[in-house]
Amino acid sequence: MTSEDKSVCESKNYESIFNTHAETLRNFVYYKCGSEQLAEDIVQEAFIKLWKNCAKIIFTKAKSYLFTVANNMFLNEVAHQKVVLKYKQQTGSKVSNETPEFILRQKEFQEKLQRIIAKLPEGQREVFLLNRIDKKTYVEIAEIIGLSVKAVEKRMHKALVTLRKEIGNI
Amino acid sequence: MMEEKYDDTFLARWLANDLTEEEKLRFENSAEHQDYLQIIESVDLMEAPSFDKKSILSSIQQKQQIQTSTVRKLKTSWLYTAAAAVVLLFVGFSSMYLNADETFETGFGEKITVNLPDGSEVLLNAKTTLSFNENSWDTDRTVSLDGEAYFKVKKGEKFTVATTSGTVEVLGTEFNVHTHDDDIFEVKCHEGKVKATTKTQKTAILTQAKAFSSVEGKTTSWSFNTNDPSWIDGESNFMEMPIKHVIEALQDQYEFEFIAENIDTTQRFTGTFSHKNLKLALRTVFDPMEISYTFKGEKTIILRNAK
Numbered sequence: 001m002t003s004e005d006k007s008v009c010e011s012k013n014y015e016s017i018f019n020t021h022a023e024t025l026r027n028f029v030y031y032k033c034g035s036e037q038l039a040e041d042i043v044q045e046a047f048i049k050l051w052k053n054c055a056k057i058i059f060t061k062a063k064s065y066l067f068t069v070a071n072n073m074f075l076n077e078v079a080h081q082k083v084v085l086k087y088k089q090q091t092g093s094k095v096s097n098e099t100p101e102f103i104l105r106q107k108e109f110q111e112k113l114q115r116i117i118a119k120l121p122e123g124q125r126e127v128f129l130l131n132r133i134d135k136k137t138y139v140e141i142a143e144i145i146g147l148s149v150k151a152v153e154k155r156m157h158k159a160l161v162t163l164r165k166e167i168g169n170i
Numbered sequence: 171m172m173e174e175k176y177d178d179t180f181l182a183r184w185l186a187n188d189l190t191e192e193e194k195l196r197f198e199n200s201a202e203h204q205d206y207l208q209i210i211e212s213v214d215l216m217e218a219p220s221f222d223k224k225s226i227l228s229s230i231q232q233k234q235q236i237q238t239s240t241v242r243k244l245k246t247s248w249l250y251t252a253a254a255a256v257v258l259l260f261v262g263f264s265s266m267y268l269n270a271d272e273t274f275e276t277g278f279g280e281k282i283t284v285n286l287p288d289g290s291e292v293l294l295n296a297k298t299t300l301s302f303n304e305n306s307w308d309t310d311r312t313v314s315l316d317g318e319a320y321f322k323v324k325k326g327e328k329f330t331v332a333t334t335s336g337t338v339e340v341l342g343t344e345f346n347v348h349t350h351d352d353d354i355f356e357v358k359c360h361e362g363k364v365k366a367t368t369k370t371q372k373t374a375i376l377t378q379a380k381a382f383s384s385v386e387g388k389t390t391s392w393s394f395n396t397n398d399p400s401w402i403d404g405e406s407n408f409m410e411m412p413i414k415h416v417i418e419a420l421q422d423q424y425e426f427e428f429i430a431e432n433i434d435t436t437q438r439f440t441g442t443f444s445h446k447n448l449k450l451a452l453r454t455v456f457d458p459m460e461i462s463y464t465f466k467g468e469k470t471i472i473l474r475n476a477k
Contacts, residue, residue: 011283011291015227023221036219040226047230110212117213131185132213138186156182164205 008062009054017062018047024134028144029070031129032122038077046070067144109167116166124159127152181206231285273301276317278425279445281402286313290329293320295401297422317422318348320402323362336368336384345376346400348383354415356383360396385411386436407442416443416455417473424448427470433461 006013022043030039046069050062057065117125126145130136136144138152145152176197183189184197184206197203274284276294284292284300287307294300298317303310311329322344323329331338331347336355338347343362349355357366359376366382367373372389374382382391390410399405406419414435417428423445437459443451452463452471462476 007282009282011285018227018230019223022223022226026221027218030218044226044230044233048233051230106212109208110215113209113212114216129218132210133216133218138182150179153179153182156185157179160181160206160209163209164202167205167209 006059007054008050008057008059013059014051014054017050017059017066021063021066022047024130024136024144025066025070027134028067028126028130029074031126032074033078034118038074042070042073042077045073064143068146071145112167113163116163119166120159120162124155124162127155128159131156185210228289231289232287272304273299275299278421279423286311288324288326290324291322293322293402295319295406295422315347316349316351318346318401320344320346320360320400334369336366339365339367350415350418353386354383354411356385356409357381358394381409383409385415401445404445405442406445409440410438411440412436413439413455413459413461419443420451420455424451425469428473429466429470430473433473433475 008014008017025046026039026043029042030036033039046066049069050057050066053065117128120128127141130141130144131138138149138156141147142149142152176193180189180193180197184194189197274282274294276282276296276298279296281296282294284294286292286302287304288311290311292300292313295318298315298319300313300315300317300319302313309327311323311327312332313330314332316333321329321331321340323340329340333347333349333355334352335349336357338345338357340362343364344360345362345364346358346360347356352369355366355368357364357374357376358381359378361378364376365373366376368384368389370384372384374389374391376382379393379396380391381394383389388410392409398407400407406423408416408419412435413433414430416439417430417435420426420443421428426448439455439459441454441458443454445451456463456473460476462474464472464474466472
């Protein structure tokens with residue numbers, strides 16, 4: 001059976017789509033809005049919509065369906081509620097054997113970076129974080145967001161330029 | 171200004187190791203290089219918030235049944251030179267179910283899996299209709315069935331399968347129900363315990379590997395091997411089934427029109443047929459019954475007495 005014949009309506013196929021894409025989808029929306037709750041709600045609604053339309057969607061197209069649906073839901077949400085975007089602070093997880101002063105400076109540096117990332121234009125932020133945190137290639141990101149690879153690279157570049165520019169200002 | 175020295179994708183390509191040797195060297199010797207390195211090293215330590223796959227998947231599965239219903243139009247299709255009376259029955263059935271909240275229907279040769287609001291699963295064989303009311307599911311686990319389905323019921327409140335030929339009640343178990351209108355009622359228990367009641371109130375309590383059927387008034391009980399292939403694996407099996415219903419089952423899988431000339435369609439058949447090979451299926455059903463089958467055109471088979 002080719003993967004095109006797989007029915008999305010079959011629970012094992014539906015679950016495999018979930019296991020493969022749900023986390024990236026959640027991160028994608030989270031990077032846009034900075035709200036874990038909203039991101040999780042949108043992921044659930046997108047998968048429910050996938051289920052409702054399961055008979056009409058080819059297995060190999062399920063990923064792009066999900067991302068398109070989630071993006072539209074996000075746009076509706078933002079337009080509807082004028083969501084205040086708040087990017088959650090994350091702490092670095094690597095252990096280092098540097099001096100406490102160095103570690104503190106590292107931490108402050110990271111916090112500054114996070115504030116600047118939160119202020120980046122949404123389009124740059126989602127590309128940047130999908131690449132650095134989710135380790136997606138520019139080709140993958142282009143497919144998820146629906147842009148050319150070149151456009152993705154330009155956004156990456158601009159994000160970094162802004163980060164360097166702003167980090168000096170704080 | 172840095173932006174003028176490099177093109178607008180430079181830093182992206184740097185991160186992806188996609189620079190020419192010359193570009194790379196020039197960048198590594200620049201004042202900005204160290205700044206960018208420091209930024210990237212710090213960002214790469216960041217993590218996305220944790221993601222609890224299991225719990226999110228299960229809340230999706232619970233919600234996906236609480237949706238506005240999609241009712242599919244029932245197709246009417248005429249299988250053999252059947253009487254108008256049978257057409258009326260079919261129409262009667264369809265109007266009864268069009269008002270149910272959630273209805274699923276399979277076509278010829280089609281099998282689907284339906285997830286119920288509590289996580290129970292129902293596998294539908296071809297030409298089968300299943301409906302239930304998702305709003306009252308919490309307090310009343312009842313489904314209506316016409317056709318054939320395999321149920322995997324999660325432990326919980328009583329679970330009822332209502333058909334026009336009988337009712338099945340279980341608590342949590344796996345079983346197979348095969349019905350057709352009000353004259354076929356067959357239940358096979360694969361696991362757990364099942365109570366089957368015919369429309370004439372005859373009851374059978376079935377434990378694992380026990381089966382019961384009431385076909386046109388005649389009841390039969392038997393034991394079967396739960397490891398034997400079933401319609402789920404592509405093989406339909408029958409115990410003492412009037413051949414006219416076996417012919418219908420063949421039609422449900424293969425979508426051929428069978429025309430029965432002068433054969434006694436009430437003769438009973440015990441055996442199996444494959445869903446994957448029409449010629450083999452015809453042989454295994456009709457050869458033992460001494461019935462000949464001839465193809466007429468693309469979609470019709472004529473059955474005659476070979477005796």
